[in-house]
Amino acid sequence: MENRVINMNLSSLGLKGKFPIGISHCNGLMSLDLSNNHFYGSIPSNISTMVPFLVTLSLSSNRFNGEIPASLGNFSYLNALELDHNRLSGRIPAIIGKLQRIMEFNVADNLLVGPIPHFVNTGMKANATSYANNPGLCGYPLKPCKAY
Numbered sequence: 001m002e003n004r005v006i007n008m009n010l011s012s013l014g015l016k017g018k019f020p021i022g023i024s025h026c027n028g029l030m031s032l033d034l035s036n037n038h039f040y041g042s043i044p045s046n047i048s049t050m051v052p053f054l055v056t057l058s059l060s061s062n063r064f065n066g067e068i069p070a071s072l073g074n075f076s077y078l079n080a081l082e083l084d085h086n087r088l089s090g091r092i093p094a095i096i097g098k099l100q101r102i103m104e105f106n107v108a109d110n111l112l113v114g115p116i117p118h119f120v121n122t123g124m125k126a127n128a129t130s131y132a133n134n135p136g137l138c139g140y141p142l143k144p145c146k147a148y
């Protein structure tokens with residue numbers, strides 16, 4: 001019999017520190033929820049190789065900063081990506097729009113700029129509130145982009 005962790009919910013536990021790279025030992029992990037804690041620093045650029053089978057990733061309401069890693073676009077099975085209420089900056093990588101299975105995407109309340117990617121999955125549930133309070137974001141469903 002094989003023991004695997006497939007769901008890890010560590011939400012609202014008052015956890016502090018950088019992204020826990022030890023989760024890479026959970027090679028069958030499908031759902032990771034680190035929301036509502038005090039994690040800080042950047043999201044690892046190799047996150048998609050650390051936990052390649054994620055279906056749900058919630059990093060909401062922490063203190064993550066830096067850019068959203070383009071490697072998030074390598075998650076073949078990802079249905080939900082919640083990055084809201086952090087301090088993420090820069091552009092949303094266009095490759096995230098190519099995620100075939102993405103249904104939920106939220107980056108509200110960050111410091112993001114530039115155009116919102118075009119999503120190939122037309123069934124995705126994202127509206128203006130999913131991008132709210134990012135002073136430099138533009139494109140559908142927000143105001144049109146001017147100089148990008």
